[in-house]
Amino acid sequence: MKFTAGLTGLFALSAVATVVTAMDALPECENCGSDDMTIASWGGAYTKSQDEAYHKPYSAMTDVSIINDDSGAKAVAKLRAMNEAGNITFDVVDVVAADAIRLCDEGLALEIDFDTMLAAAPDGTPASEDFGDLLVSDCFIPQIVYSTTFGYRTDNEAWAGAVPEDVCAVFDTENFPGQRALEKRPINNMEWALMCDGVATTDIYDVLSTDEGVQQAFDKLATIKDETIWWSAGAEPPQLLADGEVAMSSAYNGRLFAAIEEENQPIAMLWDAQVFDLDGWIIPTGMSEERTNRALHYIKFATDTQRLADQAKYISYGPARASSAPLVGQHAELGIDMAPHMPTDPDNAQNTFLYNYEWWADNSDDLDAKFQAWLAQ
Amino acid sequence: MSAHIQAPISDQNLGHIASTDQAPLTRDGKPLKTSLAKALRRDKLRAFLLILPLLGFIIVSFVMPIGDMLFRSVENKIVEQILPGTVTALASWDSTKDELPSEFVFATLADDLMLAQELKRHTRLGNRINYDQPGISSVFRKTGRRIKRFDNTAAMDALSAMNSVWETPAAWSSLRSLPDFSSTFPATAQSLRNWTRYVASEEGDDVDATSLVPHGFTYSLLYHDLSKLDSGALQTLESSAADLFAGISAQLPTMTSENFRQQFEDVDDGWIDLANWQTIQRLSPPIVDSYFLASVDAERTALGVERKPTNERIYVLLFLRTIAISLIITISCILLGYPVAYLLATLSVRTSNMLLILVLLPFWTSLLVRTSAWKVLLQQQGVINDILVWVGLIDHAGRLVMINNMTGTIIAMTHILLPFMILPLYSVMKTISPTYMRAAKSMGASDSLAFWRIYFPNTVAGIGAGSILVFILSIGYYITPELVGGTTGVFISNRIAYHISSSLNWGLASALGAVLLVMVLALYWAYDRVVGIDKVKLG
Numbered sequence: 071m072k073f074t075a076g077l078t079g080l081f082a083l084s085a086v087a088t089v090v091t092a093m094d095a096l097p098e099c100e101n102c103g104s105d106d107m108t109i110a111s112w113g114g115a116y117t118k119s120q121d122e123a124y125h126k127p128y129s130a131m132t133d134v135s136i137i138n139d140d141s142g143a144k145a146v147a148k149l150r151a152m153n154e155a156g157n158i159t160f161d162v163v164d165v166v167a168a169d170a171i172r173l174c175d176e177g178l179a180l181e182i183d184f185d186t187m188l189a190a191a192p193d194g195t196p197a198s199e200d201f202g203d204l205l206v207s208d209c210f211i212p213q214i215v216y217s218t219t220f221g222y223r224t225d226n227e228a229w230a231g232a233v234p235e236d237v238c239a240v241f242d243t244e245n246f247p248g249q250r251a252l253e254k255r256p257i258n259n260m261e262w263a264l265m266c267d268g269v270a271t272t273d274i275y276d277v278l279s280t281d282e283g284v285q286q287a288f289d290k291l292a293t294i295k296d297e298t299i300w301w302s303a304g305a306e307p308p309q310l311l312a313d314g315e316v317a318m319s320s321a322y323n324g325r326l327f328a329a330i331e332e333e334n335q336p337i338a339m340l341w342d343a344q345v346f347d348l349d350g351w352i353i354p355t356g357m358s359e360e361r362t363n364r365a366l367h368y369i370k371f372a373t374d375t376q377r378l379a380d381q382a383k384y385i386s387y388g389p390a391r392a393s394s395a396p397l398v399g400q401h402a403e404l405g406i407d408m409a410p411h412m413p414t415d416p417d418n419a420q421n422t423f424l425y426n427y428e429w430w431a432d433n434s435d436d437l438d439a440k441f442q443a444w445l446a447q
Numbered sequence: 448m449s450a451h452i453q454a455p456i457s458d459q460n461l462g463h464i465a466s467t468d469q470a471p472l473t474r475d476g477k478p479l480k481t482s483l484a485k486a487l488r489r490d491k492l493r494a495f496l497l498i499l500p501l502l503g504f505i506i507v508s509f510v511m512p513i514g515d516m517l518f519r520s521v522e523n524k525i526v527e528q529i530l531p532g533t534v535t536a537l538a539s540w541d542s543t544k545d546e547l548p549s550e551f552v553f554a555t556l557a558d559d560l561m562l563a564q565e566l567k568r569h570t571r572l573g574n575r576i577n578y579d580q581p582g583i584s585s586v587f588r589k590t591g592r593r594i595k596r597f598d599n600t601a602a603m604d605a606l607s608a609m610n611s612v613w614e615t616p617a618a619w620s621s622l623r624s625l626p627d628f629s630s631t632f633p634a635t636a637q638s639l640r641n642w643t644r645y646v647a648s649e650e651g652d653d654v655d656a657t658s659l660v661p662h663g664f665t666y667s668l669l670y671h672d673l674s675k676l677d678s679g680a681l682q683t684l685e686s687s688a689a690d691l692f693a694g695i696s697a698q699l700p701t702m703t704s705e706n707f708r709q710q711f712e713d714v715d716d717g718w719i720d721l722a723n724w725q726t727i728q729r730l731s732p733p734i735v736d737s738y739f740l741a742s743v744d745a746e747r748t749a750l751g752v753e754r755k756p757t758n759e760r761i762y763v764l765l766f767l768r769t770i771a772i773s774l775i776i777t778i779s780c781i782l783l784g785y786p787v788a789y790l791l792a793t794l795s796v797r798t799s800n801m802l803l804i805l806v807l808l809p810f811w812t813s814l815l816v817r818t819s820a821w822k823v824l825l826q827q828q829g830v831i832n833d834i835l836v837w838v839g840l841i842d843h844a845g846r847l848v849m850i851n852n853m854t855g856t857i858i859a860m861t862h863i864l865l866p867f868m869i870l871p872l873y874s875v876m877k878t879i880s881p882t883y884m885r886a887a888k889s890m891g892a893s894d895s896l897a898f899w900r901i902y903f904p905n906t907v908a909g910i911g912a913g914s915i916l917v918f919i920l921s922i923g924y925y926i927t928p929e930l931v932g933g934t935t936g937v938f939i940s941n942r943i944a945y946h947i948s949s950s951l952n953w954g955l956a957s958a959l960g961a962v963l964l965v966m967v968l969a970l971y972w973a974y975d976r977v978v979g980i981d982k983v984k985l986g
Contacts, residue, residue, distance in 0.1 A: 175570035436581035
């Protein structure tokens with residue numbers, strides 16, 4: 071009896087092994103109708119990196135043609151409209167985690183069983199453990215970790231050689247004079263303001279939950295309000311820095327990487343208190359079974375360990391799987407090592423701040439109104 | 448008419464005379480009026496058929512979507528749909544007293560939420576209420592995760608102990624068939640409807656919900672419904688439905704139900720927050736004014752409609768700013784466009800055609816490109832500032848701030864909208880004969896007098912048309928203010944776009960849009976009263 075059980079165990083093991091090797095050859099997609107699929111994403115360099123790392127190999131293996139839709143931030147609203155009209159044209163949508171949570175709440179995104187629907191790591195670690203804490207919603211399959219951090223010009227004469235070392239340099243107009251640029255929304259800015267007003271990192275959301283805390287953050291931001299340009303599109307801060315319009319700006323790390331490494335601008339990055347955020351996939355609800363199966367089949371391929379590591383060759387965002395990190399290699403065109411440019415690199419991640427999704431899901435409407443009112447004053 | 452029909456048929460002559468007295472006849476003997484009306488009707492019908500495709504297109508692609516969007520500004524069925532039992536139970540709760548809703552309300556909430564989380568709709572409701580009551584969305588999210596683990600069997604056990612028939616589906620079938628079931632046990636009836644949907648979602652349509660015993664929440668609500676009956680009604684039940692309720696009068700006071708309130712409180716303190724309950728009650732009706740109140744910086748509190756605290760007021764300011772900036776842009780367009788149009792209208796055809804192309808050229812360039820070009824020109828390290836510094840008009844530290852503020856919006860939008868002013872002005876000026884001015888001058892008028900008394904009044908129609916075009920276009924502009932407006936140059940449309948695409952608060956977006964639409968119509972009406980819309984001429 072024991073022996074049989076052992077044998078069955080062995081058999082099960084080898085079955086697992088076959089499944090793992092079969093992943094490389096990509097299993098047939100069962101009951102999948104469509105020959106093409108539309109993937110909504112952010113466009114530009116980001117979609118290009120997905121195209122190279124995921125879409126092209128997938129199309130080559132399955133003969134499914136992939137149409138990129140560069141809806142960007144509008145994808146969420148479009149998806150909701152499509153759902154109401156009962157005609158979903160996106161098969162897979164790339165969204166930030168906060169939007170994924172909202173779409174999941176609204177029932178617009180499919181709930182994912184991470185361990186059965188996603189590939190395990192090469193060593194057999196189930197997907198849910200491989201992604202770990204980054205699984206912030208039941209519908210969201212993380213793809214990359216990006217961060218919002220600060221970039222500054224390295225040729226500021228007025229700084230007299232001083233180099234900003236922590237995030238509070240942003241509020242220090244005495245030692246680091248010059249214009250700043252910050253994103254035109256409360257998220258991140260409120261946290262940085264409190265952090266530099268002496269609030270302990272662990273207390274930030276407790277403080278922000280009170281009216282006094284919100285006022286405290288606004289008061290801190292008010293100290294640089296006159297010197298601040300508020301940006302709303304991710305492409306703006308690198309441009310503002312490159313033109314010398316501002317001396318310092320918050321920006322997405324991938325955009326800064328492109329400005330520094332690809333365009334050789336005199337800009338450096340201040341990784342201190344970078345705020346991690348996630349970007350990843352959701353699958354819309356309300357599609358036919360064939361299309362849903364196709365989308366799941368694609369997702370299983372596109373979020374496996376090797377594919378996530380491959381994307382990092384094209385853009386400096388960290389893969390969301392722990393098992394992908396060791397596989398990150400060199401930039402496909404520049405030939406430089408990508409690891410030191412990842413927000414998750416130990417040198418860069420000495421002081422990071424985690425964005426509290428649940429808190430912002432509750433409070434972003436309210437705080438955004440207050441923030442806009444404050445800006446307009 | 449009836450007299451005409453009653454006229455003797457044999458007496459044809461008399462009939463003929465009678466009808467000629469009334470109306471002339473056509474050759475085939477029908478009255479001319481009818482015949483003509485018929486012919487005209489045919490023409491009208493043909494004309495109508497011709498425009499039918501256009502009409503259909505406009506209704507389907509314009510009127511219906513806009514109507515639908517506008518309706519969203521008041522529509523609020525979601526609360527009633529997702530919490531049907533709670534909404535009914537909460538109707539009798541007095542929100543002005545400093546007291547939480549009764550245990551009965553909590554029991555209906557538990558029952559409604561059990562179904563809602565099965566259908567995954569509780570979070571959608573949480574998001575909706577969160578617009579009015581920040582913080583409540585996580586309360587719903589958390590409760591949805593825990594509701595399946597709520598204790599709910601106390602009432603079930605008590606009823607089963609009284610009569611073991613309550614352990615069988617048969618008890619529920621006979622309860623349903625009681626003559627006054629829905630009116631005597633309203634909450635139970637609602638809970639059974641929830642239960643049917645729950646079973647359909649959990650087991651599929653082929654399982655009959657009546658073949659199963661409902662979950663404990665339904666028993667709890669039956670207990671609450673029974674507790675609300677007076678002793679007379681209970682005794683009637685005991686005799687009329689003895690198989691179910693024998694001994695209920697004696698047993699009921701000893702029965703208990705779960706303390707759902709405590710369980711909700713254990714999940715999240717939000718459930719014992721009066722303000723949350725007041726909001727749920729306020730949002731219970733299918734039509735609410737909360738979006739419209741929010742769109743004018745007001746809110747309904749326990750004390751009635753009040754303005755929001757100063758640090759949250761934003762929309763009224765933005766509406767006023769949108770109108771003010773749009774007016775400035777319109778005036779700038781008149782000042783800049785008038786001389787250009789005059790030049791175009793008075794130069795020789797060849798030169799004016801060349802100039803016209805120059806006017807139209809930016810029209811053919813992408814809006815984004817033009818806006819970005821203004822960024823390059825206007826920014827502090829931009830072309831204009833560089834030239835001014837180079838010339839020596841300003842020093843390096845004194846570079847002008849011309850973008851990311853109201854100035855930026857006005858400059859960029861004036862440029863973008865200028866052709867809309869020049870073209871109507873040009874086409875009106877083209878029709879003014881040069882002889883008018885010559886005639887005025889020949890009668891001794893000076894240049895300026897001839898211009899102001901003769902030429903200018905003739906162009907007012909063009910100014911009117913151009914102003915309406917520019918003003919109405921600019922009031923709804925959003926991409927340019929977003930890119931160059933900074934904080935002081937953004938419009939209400941930027942907030943509408945934000946609520947449509949980022950916060951997904953479509954109700955508020957529609958309310959803001961409706962207010963904007965009403966404002967534009969009001970201004971149009973005022974313009975019609977003051978200037979007269981028939982004076983507007985596009986050519």
